[in-house]
Amino acid sequence: MQRKGKVTRELVLPSQLLGDTKKYKAGVGTFVEDGKIYAERLGILNIKDNVITVTPLRGKYEPKAGDVVVGIVIEVGAAVWMVDINAIYPAFLHINEVPWFVEVGNTSKFLNYGDVILAKVKSAGEPDKVQITLKDRGLHKINGGTLIETEPTKVPRIIGKNASMITALKRYTNCRIFVGRNGRIWADGTPEGIQKIERAIRLIEREAHTYGLTERVLALLKGE
Amino acid sequence: MSESVVSEIKRKYMHKLAQANKRIDGRSFNEYRPLRIETGIIKKAEGSAKVELGNTKILVGIKLEQGEPYPDTPDSGVLTTNAELIPMASPEFEAGPPDENAIELARVVDRGIRETEVIDLEKLCIEPGEKVWIVFIDIHVLDYDGNLFDASSLAAIAALLTAKVPNERFDMGEDEPLPIKNDPPISCTFVKYGGVIAVDPCLEEEIIAEARLTVATDKDGNIRAMQKGLSGSFTIDEVRKIIKAAVDNGARIRKILNESTGRENGKEN
Amino acid sequence: MSKKPEDLKLIDENGRRIDGRKPDELRPVKIKAGPLYRADGSCYIEWGNNKILAAVYGPKETLPRHEQHPLKAIVNARYNMASFSVEERKRPGPDRRSIEISKVVGEALEHIILVEKLPRATIDINIEVLDADAGTRCAGLTAAAVALADAGIPMRDIPVACSAGKVDGQVVLDLCKEEDNYGEADMPVAIAPRKKEILLLQMDGHLTPQEFDEALELAIKGCEIVSKLQKEALLEKYIKEVGRENE
Numbered sequence: 001m002q003r004k005g006k007v008t009r010e011l012v013l014p015s016q017l018l019g020d021t022k023k024y025k026a027g028v029g030t031f032v033e034d035g036k037i038y039a040e041r042l043g044i045l046n047i048k049d050n051v052i053t054v055t056p057l058r059g060k061y062e063p064k065a066g067d068v069v070v071g072i073v074i075e076v077g078a079a080v081w082m083v084d085i086n087a088i089y090p091a092f093l094h095i096n097e098v099p100w101f102v103e104v105g106n107t108s109k110f111l112n113y114g115d116v117i118l119a120k121v122k123s124a125g126e127p128d129k130v131q132i133t134l135k136d137r138g139l140h141k142i143n144g145g146t147l148i149e150t151e152p153t154k155v156p157r158i159i160g161k162n163a164s165m166i167t168a169l170k171r172y173t174n175c176r177i178f179v180g181r182n183g184r185i186w187a188d189g190t191p192e193g194i195q196k197i198e199r200a201i202r203l204i205e206r207e208a209h210t211y212g213l214t215e216r217v218l219a220l221l222k223g224e
Numbered sequence: 225m226s227e228s229v230v231s232e233i234k235r236k237y238m239h240k241l242a243q244a245n246k247r248i249d250g251r252s253f254n255e256y257r258p259l260r261i262e263t264g265i266i267k268k269a270e271g272s273a274k275v276e277l278g279n280t281k282i283l284v285g286i287k288l289e290q291g292e293p294y295p296d297t298p299d300s301g302v303l304t305t306n307a308e309l310i311p312m313a314s315p316e317f318e319a320g321p322p323d324e325n326a327i328e329l330a331r332v333v334d335r336g337i338r339e340t341e342v343i344d345l346e347k348l349c350i351e352p353g354e355k356v357w358i359v360f361i362d363i364h365v366l367d368y369d370g371n372l373f374d375a376s377s378l379a380a381i382a383a384l385l386t387a388k389v390p391n392e393r394f395d396m397g398e399d400e401p402l403p404i405k406n407d408p409p410i411s412c413t414f415v416k417y418g419g420v421i422a423v424d425p426c427l428e429e430e431i432i433a434e435a436r437l438t439v440a441t442d443k444d445g446n447i448r449a450m451q452k453g454l455s456g457s458f459t460i461d462e463v464r465k466i467i468k469a470a471v472d473n474g475a476r477i478r479k480i481l482n483e484s485t486g487r488e489n490g491k492e493n
Numbered sequence: 494m495s496k497k498p499e500d501l502k503l504i505d506e507n508g509r510r511i512d513g514r515k516p517d518e519l520r521p522v523k524i525k526a527g528p529l530y531r532a533d534g535s536c537y538i539e540w541g542n543n544k545i546l547a548a549v550y551g552p553k554e555t556l557p558r559h560e561q562h563p564l565k566a567i568v569n570a571r572y573n574m575a576s577f578s579v580e581e582r583k584r585p586g587p588d589r590r591s592i593e594i595s596k597v598v599g600e601a602l603e604h605i606i607l608v609e610k611l612p613r614a615t616i617d618i619n620i621e622v623l624d625a626d627a628g629t630r631c632a633g634l635t636a637a638a639v640a641l642a643d644a645g646i647p648m649r650d651i652p653v654a655c656s657a658g659k660v661d662g663q664v665v666l667d668l669c670k671e672e673d674n675y676g677e678a679d680m681p682v683a684i685a686p687r688k689k690e691i692l693l694l695q696m697d698g699h700l701t702p703q704e705f706d707e708a709l710e711l712a713i714k715g716c717e718i719v720s721k722l723q724k725e726a727l728l729e730k731y732i733k734e735v736g737r738e739n740e
Contacts, residue, residue, distance in 0.1 A: 011735045013724055014642050015650040015687050031607065031649060038687075040607055040647040042727060044735065057731055058534065059645030060552065072231045088614050089554045114232035128554070128613045146237035153645075186233075191246050194237075209735045266624045267542050269577040279530035283623060285577025308585055310573065312548040312619040314531050319571055321586060362576040362585070364623070366546060367529045393580070 009209050011057075012039040018052050029054030043153075044209060057208075061086045061152035061182035063124040068139070070147065070180035071132065073115045076108045083117065086152060086182040089128040093119065097133040099140075116142040118178065118186070145176065145188030148198050150205055152183035157208045158201060165204070165217065172221035173197055196221065230431045238432055239418035248428055249278075254469055256424045257371075259477065261378065261484035263386040271387025271402065275379040278426060279369035281313075284379035285362050286387040286402075290394060293349070293356040301348025301356045305334035307363040307376065314368040328453070330363060333377040336409045336440040336449040337361070342384060344403035350396075357389065359402070370426040373438045373451070377411040378481060384408075385485040409440035409448040410474035410481070414466045416456060421466060423473060437463065439470035443478060497675035503660040511672065516665045519655070519715055520628075524636070524726035526643050532619075534644025536726070538636040541669060542626035547636035549644040552614035566611035570599030570618040572633055578625040594630045595620075601654075601683045601692035602637060607647040616646060627673040631656050631681050634693065639723050643730070651723055652692050654683035655715030657708040659700060664707045666715045678704075682712035686720045689713065 012018065016039045018030060026037045030052055039045070043054040061069070063085065074090060075082035081093040093111075095102040102110055111117065118139050119132040134140065150158065158179055159166050170177055173196050175189030185201065187194050200217050207213050238248050247253065257278035266272035271286035293300060307330035309317045322330070337343070348357035361384070363376045387402040415425040415433035422429055425436075434456025440449040447467060452458070458466070481487075497503075503511050510516065520541030529535035532548035539545075555561040572594040576583045587595075602618060618640070620633035631654035638652045658668045660676035668679050678698030685692055700708060 009735050011728060011731055013651065013727055014648045033649070038649070040649065041645050042642050042731065043645075056645050057734060058643065088552045088611065112232075114230070114235070116231045116233050142233060144233065144236075146234050147231055191241050191244055195250055207734060266544065266577055267626070268579055268624050272577065281529070283575070285575060285623075287577050287582035289582055306576070306585060308575075310619065310621060311550070311571065311617065312529070312532065312546065312621055315550050315553075319587075360576065360582050362582075364575050364621070366621070367531050369530055
């Protein structure tokens with residue numbers, strides 16, 4: 001799997017045999033049957049410290065505690081908001097988890113259907129009981145700007161190594177950008193800048209794991 | 225890519241863009257999305273066409289069967305249009321009998337074709353009062369990214385223009401082209417939001433649209449069918465502007481239609 | 494199986510079938526992964542004169558909530574024929590045949606989806622037959638499996654289906670329309686190819702136990718050929734994102 005110290009980006013399909021449990025440990029994106037490790041999803045194979053994992057190329061956002069995500073309020077309850085975070089299940093935002101004093105039944109005065117928030121995943125033990133919070137630095141209700149949707153699996157590429165890609169996006173468009181871990185990107189600035197960001201993101205989506213991507217994105221950003 | 229929640233900030237952003245004379249996908253307000261028409265793809269159908277309008281994809285199949293004419297038109301064939309908004313095309317579409325949206329779509333497509341007399345129904349009479357051809361237009365929406373009206377009516381017309389009467393299947397001799405009487409109307413749909421009017425709305429624009437107007441025009445620039453939708457309203461001036469734009473766009477779309485169905489420009493069968 | 498006209502020969506003196514194929518030959522199969530924009534995963538298949546689209550939505554939270562399964566995902570398959578996909582126009586909407594096919598195809602696919610990893614969720618599978626010419630359930634299931642992989646659904650195999658049957662006393666692979674109408678047996682088979690598990694098995698007609706063995710072996714052979722095409726279609730789509738160094 002190693003080539004000149006660089007990990008090859010091997011595409012694997014569900015049910016593809018990846019290794020033996022005598023030699024490797026089975027990580028996320030894999031399953032074990034009779035001592036053999038198989039890919040459970042379409043994705044990219046990674047082998048690190050004898051652990052085999054598969055990074056999916058498609059699929060919903062899988063919440064992890066500590067992730068900062070961009071959510072859209074889809075239901076307003078008496079003491080809780082249901083928030084779409086681009087995962088399989090909506091997340092819960094309890095009135096104790098917001099930086100305002102909210103009386104039970106008074107929730108819609110603070111956050112209403114369609115409102116957008118920058119929130120943090122508080123706990124994600126069970127995928128269908130994800131709790132998010134607004135009680136931390138930098139978390140808030142979002143006003144202005146717009147949202148650009150992408151595949152959650154493409155987020156690391158959109159941020160880039162040491163945030164190189166996102167820094168370039170900001171520099172060449174003069175926009176404010178925040179990339180939620182859940183594949184929702186908030187951007188604010190001139191319409192031209194935002195449309196440039198969207199074009200760059202579509203390029204990254206199409207060629208996410210190819211070499212020389214950064215150069216091509218820079219050319220797009222500078223070229224227009 | 226399957227959800228269609230339009231957040232409050234995106235709605236506001238699209239209004240802001242409108243003030244700056246821009247659309248969410250970078251088009252101008254009078255710009256149609258790329259259009260592709262492909263005909264003759266379904267072997268079992270007497271006529272078929274697939275239309276791709278941006279990401280919207282529609283498949284229309286034409287079937288001809290024999291049946292009784294309506295009592296008030298005993299020597300005339302029968303035209304029936306049906307639309308299926310199948311769950312494949314959108315997470316919001318549900319399985320089941322056609323809902324009001326599917327019925328409105330089918331009726332609007334039907335009206336343009338019927339009122340322009342695209343098909344020569346009188347030539348579809350087999351025995352007056354007894355047996356006539358029934359033309360079934362079935363609209364199958366495969367991928368929904370806005371503007372089903374225009375894409376469906378174009379697909380229906382392209383399928384009709386290339387359809388055959390299946391004489392062979394009924395032991396009545398050789399198949400022959402479906403008799404076409406008049407040049408088809410071209411339907412052009414506009415939506416209004418944030419004080420602007422945009423042609424060929426994409427899905428996001430349809431979701432935030434306040435009002436919608438579809439205008440079908442013939443090759444001479446006359447109006448052949450109209451349908452206003454949604455709870456918002458238009459001023460009389462806006463309607464006039466839309467009709468003018470429908471005629472202009474219609475001429476461009478008609479060219480693409482004629483090229484893809486092998487008809488010469490303006491030729492009447 | 495209908496009564497065969499007296500003078501109709503389904504296999505000629507050279508052992509060729511009515512459409513020129515050898516007994517163990519498939520019709521041409523073409524598969525494309527991900528042709529649809531809205532669906533989470535999709536696939537288009539042409540199998541002989543069959544043209545079929547499959548789309549997958551989900552996994553998403555099962556609604557209404559009282560229908561959720563607390564331990565696993567619900568798999569809903571819907572097989573539907575376009576009214577213009579058959580010789581005589583079909584009335585739109587489900588009939589008893591398509592409801593049955595939806596059920597057996599859905600059950601076959603559920604077996605290979607890791608449903609226990611997705612409690613309270615639903616996966617919707619839509620199969621639309623656009624042009625029908627015998628073998629639509631096999632082609633539809635094959636396309637649906639590719640659409641599931643394209644949607645990133647966790648699964649333990651990529652299932653595949655193919656039929657075998659008997660015409661003019663001869664066991665043959667992948668029946669065409671005339672063979673389906675006038676042959677002696679048709680047997681659609683779906684397998685999980687990795688362990689050769691049988692996921693779907695239907696048969697109508699008449700087979701001796703020996704002929705069944707032969708037909709099953711042939712069907713599995715057909716499945717294995719189509720399985721390669723499924724994988725090629727998925728690689729073809731995703732290799733662009735990953736770069737060419739895989740080749």
